[in-house]
Structures are given as C-alpha cells and as structure tokens.
Amino acid sequence: ITCYNEDEETLRRTLDSIAQTNYANNRKLAFIVADGEVSCAGDHRTTSEILRGLITKIPTEKPTRPLPYIAIGEGPREFNAAEVIPGVYKSANGASTPCILVLKVGTKLERRTDSPKAGNRGKRDSQLIILQWLKNVLMNNHLTPLEFELCRYASQLARLNPDQFEYLMMVDADTQIDVECIARLVAAMERDAGIMGLCGETRIANKTASWVTRIQVYEYYISHHLSKAFESLWGGVTCLPGCCSMYRIFSRKAAAGSVVPLLVSPEVLCAYSSTDTHTLHQKNLLLLGEDRYLTTVLLRAFPKRKMMYVPRAICRTTVPDKFSVLISQRRRWINSTIHNLLELILVTDLCGTFCCSMQFLVLMDLLGNVVLPSSVVFLYYLIIAECLGHPVALPLMLMALTFLLQGIMILITTQRVVYIYWMLIYILAIPIWNFVMPLYAFWRFDDFSWGKTRMCGPEADRTTFITEEERLALEPIPLRRWKDWMRDNLHRLNQD
Template identity: 50%
Template sequence: MSSAHNHHELPENCVITLITCYSEQEEEIRTTLDSLTLAAYNDDNKLLFIVVDGVITGSGNTQTTSDIILNMLEIEHWSARPTSYCYESVGDIDKQTNMACVYAGHYNYNCRRVPVILVVKCGKESESNDEKPGNRGKRDSQLILMKFLSAVVMNKKMTALEYDLFKKIYQLTRIYPDQYDYVLMVDADTEVHTDSLIRMVRAMNNDPKIMGLCGETRISNKFESWVTMIQIFEYFITHHLGKAFESVFGGVTCLPGCFSMYRVRSQKDEKYFIPLLTSPAIVNEYSSNNVNSLHRKNLFLLGEDRYLTTLLLKNFPRRKTVWISDAICKTQVPNKFHVLLSQRRRWINSTIHNLLELVMVPQLCGIFCCSMQFVILLELISTIVLPVFFVLLIYLFIIGFKSGYIYLTLGIIFLFIFFQIILILCTSQSLSYLFWMIIYLLAYPIWNFLLPIYAFWHFDNFSWGATRKIKCSSEDFYYYSKSYKKLSRDNLVKKYWYQWEYEKRYHDRERMEHKIKKMRKKLSRY
C-alpha cells in the first residue's frame, strides 16, 4: 500500500472488483487495471476478479484477450497451468455448458501489488472450430462470480470450477471468499478515479439499507468526433438530473455495468444475514435460459445490467439503489454514428421493458404521486413519447410563425434551457458544460427523434451490432491456449465444500504416499 494512505483511515471491508473482458485493446485493459490498482484502498482487501468472455482476438489485436492479460500479470507458479472445468452457462441448448480455467497472480503498477484472479472461458471441444469459442456474453461472466459467491455464502453445493476459485482465492489472499462484503463491477475500458472505491464503500457502510449504488460516468474521448461531443451533456444530465432524482426515492432504476457496486449480503444480527446479490432468487432468475418472448429477450439479451437492478428492486423493494456524485469514472463512448445507433437501440429498448417490469412493483418507496412507482411510470411514458414530443415541438413552431405567437413557443423553450443552465450552475463546478449544452441542443433531433424511432423500428433486433469488433478470420481463433489442459469428460458434478476438500486431501495423501514409496525403493538400492 502506498505510504500516502494510512491503513487506519481506510475501511476494512473486503471488496471484489469484477472486470468483464471481451475484445478490448491492451491499452484499455491496462488503463482499467492501473486505475483500480492505484485506488486509495488497502491492497490486501481488494481482489481484481477478471473474466474473459471466450478465446477472442479483438479487432486490431495480435493476441487473444486472455493472452494479453496473462502477459500483464505475475502469475503464481502453482496456477501457471490450470485445469479447465465445466460449469453451467447461459445460452442456447448447445451452449448451456462451458469450460473455464482459473489463474491466480498479482498485478504490479507504480509500487503497488494487487491480487488478481483471472477466469478464462475457453469453450468445449465441440466449439474448437467456432469463431468465438467459450463466448457466452457478459451476463454469463457476471454469473460466474455471482453463483460462486452464492454457493459460498449460502453453503450450497459447488462445481469443480467454484471449488477451484475458492481454493485459489484463499491461497492467493488468505481471505475466505465469504468474507468479501461488496462487489464492484466495471468494464474493461473504464478508468476509475483514485478515491471512488473508498467513497463507494463508505456510502455502503453508512447506510446498511443500500444494496447497490453507482457513481458518475464521464467521457474520456470527448474530442474524438462530433458523435462523442454530443454525448457529453447527455451523460451529465442523465446522472445529475435522472439518477439524482431517482436516488431521492432510493430507487435508481439502472446501475450501469461499467461502474456499480453491490452488497453481497446484509447482516441482520450476529447470527443471521440476508443475501442480496447472492440471493438464490436473484441468481436463479438472472441465470434463466427461458428467453422465449420479445419481452424477455429485451431484458436478458440487451440490457443485462439494467435487468440486474430490476431484479434487486423487485425482490428487495424496501432497500435502496442510489447514486453518489463524488464517485467518478471515465469511459470511452462510441465515436461513430452507426455505433451510437446500435448502442442506443439496445439501451432504449431494454429501458422500456425494464420499466414495464418495475411499474408493476407496488412495494416501492412512496405513495400515490409521490412514489417511486409513479416516477417509473412517468419515465416509461416519457421514453415512449419522445418522438411525438419532438414532432409537436416542430408543430408549435409552425403554428407560432403562422399565427404570430412565436414568442410564446420561444419562451417555453427558453424556460427549458434556463432550468438546464441552473442545473449546471448548481451541480457542476465547470462552466464548460454550458458549451456542451449548446452542442447537445444542436443535436436535439438526434436524441429525441432519430434514436428513439430507430430503436422502436428495431424492437425485435437483439444483436449487439457494431459495439464490439473482433477479427473475422477463423484462423485467428483457436480453442485452447497452450497453457490449458484439455479434459476428456464434459461432466458437471456438484459437491459441498467439505466434500471437495476431503477428496483433495485424500488424493494429496495418496500422491504423497506414492512418492514416498518410490523414494524408499530408490534408497533401498543403495
């Protein structure tokens, strides 16, 4: 730990940081790992948990994502050649099992050394000729950790992969996995500010009712293109207006996967606790493969981060999901318009379907028009009628010009802009957002007409589009990295931890006895 930070001033809570990777560039991944390593937190109490979603070579990369990360890490000698194990994954019928292996090591940066667990989803032998062996999506990557923590916290049967995780986490950190209190989820292209982690942990500690929270996401590639420039103020008002208002009711409806923290369990008293992120109800529903309707496809395939928040609010409506303004991260946003179209199509459609789920939950905070349920209803209506609102605004302009009452229309628009200026002055210390507001207003037809219309027109499109690119040539993909061991059996056995431990020690003793016998034979010759 850096000498600049006193251990006694830092919370002692153990935190797992889940980093989901797919086809990111080396520079993006390194920036994320560097920022998390430099976080003002005790290095011994934070664990970087990286999940690589398949054997993927990203566009512009010469190595697979897993090999890129392995080259960054200092892998422990006892985990340098891990065995790949079978686990239950999410996907179609032939993709509901997968293989993954676990590495353990450390990430070193700027005199800091942080423990790291790397899970590589390498795929089954039947996927050896696929372009993306082992790829099951971000939800599956999240579920690897969620199922593992649920098995540990609830003392349930675990798979061989989960036991391998348990064993390696303890061997690496000397901390039992059930001692971790919080899970911070970030994307592999997110740069977290140094003090964000400690601010999020303190917010959790100060209010035990909080089951999840998020911080402010800012844009790192502001000036890359006009597409990135029009998104800056939109991100600002989404957080400082949208999430801030929802946070008053304790019901932020979307904790973004790029930067959110969840409580693993809530301690009820000395003996009992309530599982939250690890709740069987949450884990079972989130891992469902029953995705056979338009509604469920929009929930599971397009907005898994938002749906996880929805599940938490549905199952624990009396608890809080909040936004804190002083926890900040930076991320890269789409710099091309067709990529922005693809991203917002997913976001808008998943928003509508998640709000439809939440509007049916009457137990949320408040009553009548002062309730979170009413706020969600307003959000749902406003999202749907955005294009109509824009058309009516144009109609008002035309009628105003014809009738001579254009000043009334301009006055309404001025009030709308004036309130946004007041918002900027009250919530931001930078007047530069006034400039970004003007850029945003110039792109008003894009945000309020073009993007919603495009999303509604593609309501049955469940692909991720051009958001992430990979190399298309099949020769760039291979099944197992040279350090993986193949397993001939594709079985899935679940046992309690003590059963796995007994079996391991029994086999270890057998191997030791066999070695002793061999040594005695050699010695007897002399």
Template identity: 50%
Template sequence: MCLITCYSEQEEEIRKSLNSLTLTSFKDNNKLLFIVVDGVITGSGNSQTTSDIILNMLDVERWSSRPMSYCYESVGDIDKQTNMACVYAGHYQYSYRRVPVILVVKCGKESERNDEKPGNRGKRDSQLILMKFLSAVVLNNKMTALEYDLFKKIYQLTHIYPDQYNYVLMVDADTEVHSEALLKMVRAMNNDPKIMGLCGETTISNRFQSWVTMIQIYEYFITHHLGKAFESVFGGVTCLPGCFSMYRVRSPKYEDDKYFVPLLTSPAIINEYASNNVNSLHRKNLFLLGEDRYLTTLMLKNFPRRKTVWISDAVCKTQVPNKFHVLLSQRRRWINSTIHNLLELVMVPQLCGIFCCSMQFVILLELLSTVVLPAFFILLIYLFVAGIQTGYVYLTLSIAFIFIFFQIILIFCTSQKLSNLFWMLIYMLAYPIWNFLLPIYAFWHFDNFSWGATRKIKTSSEDFYYSKGYKKLSRDSLVKKYWYQWEYEKRYHDRGRMEHKIKKMRKKLNKRYY
C-alpha cells in the first residue's frame, strides 16, 4: 500500500509521482495507491483545488463517483479535533499500466465553510487516517463510518481484504520513485523480519534550478551515505523521511504465523502519535515541525529490539527549495525537530550496543554535534586567523586538507562518481551557511512552529467547501462500531430499502391492472 499525502502541489508534480509509482516493477494488482488530500485547497499557481486535479487524473468508479462525507477524529485544536472526509475509488492509468487508487479528501466541517483552508489538519493527520484504519482492521477493533467506507471500497476495488497488506510505503506528492525501488524495499523487508521500517536514498531532481539547489546536492549525499549508512549498521536509523519510507504493518510473533505483533498499527504508537496534548516547547517541536522523524522515534522507543535501516539501492527523486528563504524555513524546522527527537531517543536504554559501541552513544554524539555546529565553525575561523598571525597556518591547512581528503575517499568508496567531487566543492563554498547561518537561525527561532514559506496556497474568496461530488453529513456524532455491526446495519438498511421499492412497485401495478 502506497500512501501519498497531498497538500498544494502542482499538477505536474503529482502526475510525475503517480507515474513513477505506477511504473514500479511490482504487480499492479498487489499495490494500492492510497492518496490523502489535506483539505480543499488551491495551491499557488493552480486553477483548481488539489482534490479536483487528482480526480481529473483518475478513472473513478461509477459506484463511488458521489461519495458521502463522514466524520472522523482528527488532530488539532479544540474546534478542529473532528473533521469530515469522503472516499473515492478508481484506477490510475499510465502507459500500459493500470493501478487501483483510493482517494481520501478531507473536506472540512460545516463550520469551516468560509475558512481559507477547510479540512486542513496537517500531514500527521493524513498519516493517521491510514494508520488508524489499518489498526482497526488488523486488530479487529471498532471503526468509524469513514473506516468502514474505506474497508468496503478497498475490497470492492481490489478484491483484497485490507488486512492482507503487509507494508506501507509513504511518499510525498512531489517524489519520483525509481522503477526498481519498491521491489527492493519489499525484498529487504521479506529477507529480515526484524526490520520494522526502512528508507532509501533521496536525490534531487531540480539540481540546476538555482545556487540554492546546487549547494544541497552533496549535503543530501553525505546525509545518506555517511549518516544513515552509519546508523543502519546499528539497525537504528533515527529518521525515516516522510518523502520515501516503508513501514511494516505487523510482524509474525512466531514462525507458525498464527500470532503477530502490530508495528505501525500498534495502539501505543497511534495513541501517542495522535495526541492533541501539545502544550510545551518540546512537544510542539516534536508534533508540529517533524512528524516524520517523530514517527520513527516512536517506533524505536516502542520496539527498540527491532530495526530501522537504510537501503542504498532504493532511490527516489524529490524537489528541494530553490529559494534561500524557503531553505531557511525548511532547515529551521528540520534542525529544531532533530534536536528534540534526539533528546527523546537518548533516554531509551534498550537500543542495541553497549557503552561507546551503542546506538544510544551514537545518538548522543549526533545530538552534541548538532548543537555545537556554530561554535565549531567559530573555533575553526579562530584557528585559521591565529595560525596566520603566529605563522602556524600550515597546521590549520593540513587539518582542513585531511578533512577534505577523507570526504574524497568516502565519495569513491560509496558512489565512485567523479561528479560528486564538483558538488563537494560547491558544498564547501557554502560551508558557513550549513554550519553557522542555518543552525543559528534555527536556534533563534526555537519557538516558531509555523511551516513558513515551504508551501504556498492561493488565497481566494471562492467557496472551497464543496468540491464536485460532495454530500452533506447525515449525522453529527462520531460513532464507532465493529465491522460486523456496520455490515449488518448496511445489509439490513439495503434490505429495508429494497422492500420499500418492491411495495411501491406493487402499488403501481395494482393501480394499473386492477
């Protein structure tokens, strides 16, 4: 199952992402594209809402062309803790491939009709829609009307029960997945049952768009081939990025596969991840800025003996900020969320290893290195200036040369691409930005929890609330029932409606012939 979270992306970005997922070397009948649109929103530069853009791409089934909108429990403030969503079912066709698609549109409550972003609750809420649904299905818990509607439409579309999906691939709407990536990630999961989550290598698709994108190329490279590769040795990658990660839904407890352990669907993880108790600086940085990293943190905290790894063969491409103020806003969120998530993980003693050869010690070093980056840069400048004044400049230059030399060795050992030497030089020129300006800006804005200029939407007085095909909710309360109760109610309702039609038909026949 592939979860694609959408917000205000351009039509071209969404189409590229869907095309890449469709062309992956995995059977079309065994994968399901699960798209969640976060509100009825028109992105900057778009003429339609994101939901309408996607609906125009899909071949929607006739029986789901006008779906009911149902209430569900969402994340947010007091007045935003419930939301409305409707479910479409259809297929996406590209080239000779045809893939089943479930589209969930968060359309908002009646009270949000005149809001700028009706139904918008954030990416964490979009992930929780699928996580709660799979948890209710796998553990046979009570489900909402929305979750029952999802169950019914998934089975009707694919003829596969939702509890038979073993893995969830989470990607962003602007991510292009390599054709072999999905198959390689599934193989890695199948080969090692202890892996509960993994990620691949993320590369940059808009490399030459501006100098801002160019300085990020080598930074992405060392983040994966140095940072995640080292953490993967311990089986504890601390951040599975939301743009390209795979999670295991459940794992067999014994070899006979009769009993299982819920992983992504664990109630402990879902209850904490869905928490609305965000009233401290620490929790706001966890929940509002780095939800992808915090999901990985929760997985490691609840299952410290299982693995999160990095797969170098699985590759994807994504769009990175091409303007400096957007990069500044993005890295502010990433740096601050990194510090607070590492603070959570450093308190977990059950992680693998002992003392200096433990994952806990690695996390502590990573936390310290993130905090002291500006001080290290100032110290480096001081050593260089002091070396010039005292005549020992060669010592400083030799240290810098050794640092660069080891990076060159790293490039040849991991990628063997000479082009990375060029990107390394570009990265070195931007060294003050990465190691001083961005950390200082992030630390100074520790209490800023907005997403800044990362995603822009189109402001309009147009009524966004009802897009095409929406119906009003038939009931206000949030009701949860077991699957068999929903099924019995549906069949009884359908039977009663059919009997009513038969009675009306008999009356017409009686009037005509008698």
C-alpha cells in the first residue's frame, strides 16, 4: 500500500477495506509504505504520523530507528533512510490484519534541516523497496539492514518465510477494495499458472462530486469492460492499474523443484529501477506512469505469460473532482501510454500472428491515441456538412450505431439503466476526452512534473539533501546474507 499525502479518513477507509475482505487475515500481510514526511492540506500531521496512530505496534527488542538504503534517484537523491515498524491494524468491525510500516524519513541532513518532503522519492521507489527485498530473499542475495528487519518482522507476523510469499497485491492508499476482491484475484491465479499479473474493475467512489467526476464514470467503465476485457482475450492487458493489481512473485517448476522469479526477476527490476532518463522517451516511461511501465517490462521479459482482467474483482477509487487536476493527471497518462505502446510494438513474441496478434492490437491502439483529435475535427465536419445539406448521413449513422450497440450490450450484460445516463454524459464530453486532453498532453510532451495531481505544500530543495562532503563520509551500507544477519542479531541479544 503506497501512501503519500492522504488524510486519516482516506487511509482508514483503505485499510478497513483490506482488513474486512473475506480472505483470511492470517494469509495476508500488509506492507504500508509512506513516501516521505509529507502532510495533507489542512492537517498538520504527516502521513507517517497518521499511520503510526492507526496501527497497534508490536513490541520489539529495541526501539526502531531509520535504516539507510539506496533509493531511486540521481545524485543526492539516491540516498535515503526508512524506519520499519511491525504492527496490527484493527478495523471498525474488529478484523485484525498484520502489517509492517515502512516510513521513508530521509537522510540525516533532511531530518536535521526539516527539509520539506523529507524522504520523498516517489511511488516507484516505494514499490522497489519491497520488490528488491523479495528478490534478494528469493535468490538468497545479500540483504541490507532495512531488508533484514523486513525479513524478521515478516516471518514473525506471517509465520512464514518471506521466500514463500507467492502473490503481491499493489493498492493505492485512496482505493477501497470489495470484500471478495482478493479472493477472486487469488482464485484466478490458482486456476492458471501461466498468469503473472491481474487487475480487477476500478469504479469511481465519488461519482457525483462534480461535473468533472461525472464525465469520468463511463470512461472508467469502457476502459475496463471494453479495452481491458478485449486485451484479456489475448492474455496481454497492457496496463495493470496501480490502484489495485496482483502479481505472481515467482513460478514453480514442478519437475525441477525450483522456482522462476517473475515480478522480482533481475531483468524486470533492473529495467524498472533504472535512473537513466537522458531522453524524452525514457523520461516519459520512468517519470510519469510507473504502473503501466511495470506492465510493459513484465510483458517484454515474459511475453508468453498472461496479463488478465478479472471483472468481478472490484475496487473503488477517488478521482479528481477539479478539471485542472484531471487534465494534469490525463496528461501524464496519455504521454505514458504512447511511449509504453512504442515499447510494446518492439516485442515480437506476444500472442498471435500478423493482424491477429497482440502486437498488431498495440499498433492500432497507438494509432488510435495519436489520431483522436483529428477524429473529433472530422466528426464536427460531418455534422456541419449535414446541416449544409451535403449527403454525409451514412458515416454519422455509423458513429451513432457504435454508441447504440454499446448501450444495448450494457443493458444486456449489466441490466442497469443508469449506465445509459453515464454514457450520454460521456458523449457530451467527447470533445474534452478526444480533443482537449490529447492536444494538451501532446503539447506538454516534455513536462515530467506531476502538476496539480498531488499538491500538498512547498517543494523541497532537491539539491540540498546531502552535501558532497557528507557523501564521501558516508559509511557503506552493510550487506550480509540472511543467516549472517541472524547470527549477528542473536549474538547482540545474548550480549544484552
């Protein structure tokens, strides 16, 4: 669960939804990663402080302290520290879920100077703390002190060695999952060993908050029930959303009795943790849409495995209710989509051949995204031509028939007339979706900021996290294998 600047109510709703699922609490372990000392607007407390108050901490042999690790970043941003706190979250109905807090607190200089957003390194870095740890455990690599603490507490809470964890579910801190969501995703994984990633349907929690949220309802619906459902037929969903997706950590080889790393394979993590952003293409891949890029990397590394969509695994997320925030979000999504599709076109081993292949579908998807603005211009041209008496009724009728068929299929499959209402609102907003947003995104292809999507206070001075003298004075982070860490830990306990 990756957190940034969410308020207490939002965090509590998300954690409650996870704790109250019908999947056994002794079979799940929540990793909650707070991305820096960031506070929500209107609240003096940081996200880390809120999370500390939400969980019941488990007593430890000694007080927890910040442990250094190598973060995702260039220059001074490659250094960071995080505190690991084991605990239990108790929901409103009494359900208890074991959890581990990973609170990124920043370097000593950041903490000493009260730097804004101390420890903030981005969502990708939060994910990679867990992914790199799982890789090192699974492959018996050397562990950092931070990873050793994760091993100790994970073994204690889950009563299972971390190298036996099979599935990793990623949930955003502003997303609530349904009661059956985890069980349905796990069941799909168990039925088909060839699946390496799954996502469910994401619905909007604040549908009627404003006109901005209303125009997004049907767009979310068709992006899942049309786009992802069709891609799932080919076993190649091109984007598993970060708000709620599940991945297979490794695959078992029955004959050899060994395992094959999937999500935590060195090839995947090497590409996903890259800081090489010297071209426009690389920056759009790595800095804007980490969730889509992770899917791209997995498909590129394992093109014969499946990425699937499970429509009955439902989650609900809070979407932007202001147009300035929405267009900033979609700018990132559109630009990230185009560059990720360019990457997938080069993968020749995807399912199918020639026109009946996933590679061809990716090409059509890419072309469709690029020509969206011209399609709106053509639509208005046809409408004006028809009003002037030119015989262009046939293409207009075909366009209308497209939406009519969608409406019929919705009524047949969902039997909910309300979606026709949302479809009509979406049709009225087509100029915004297909003209304004793509043109805005294309015009700002070289803008890699997160814009107004996550406004929470003053930006940190990212050049003062650590001085060159302090960099040279830093002691190297100790690396040891699991058994060596355990031996040293037992030795210290005996001395105490």
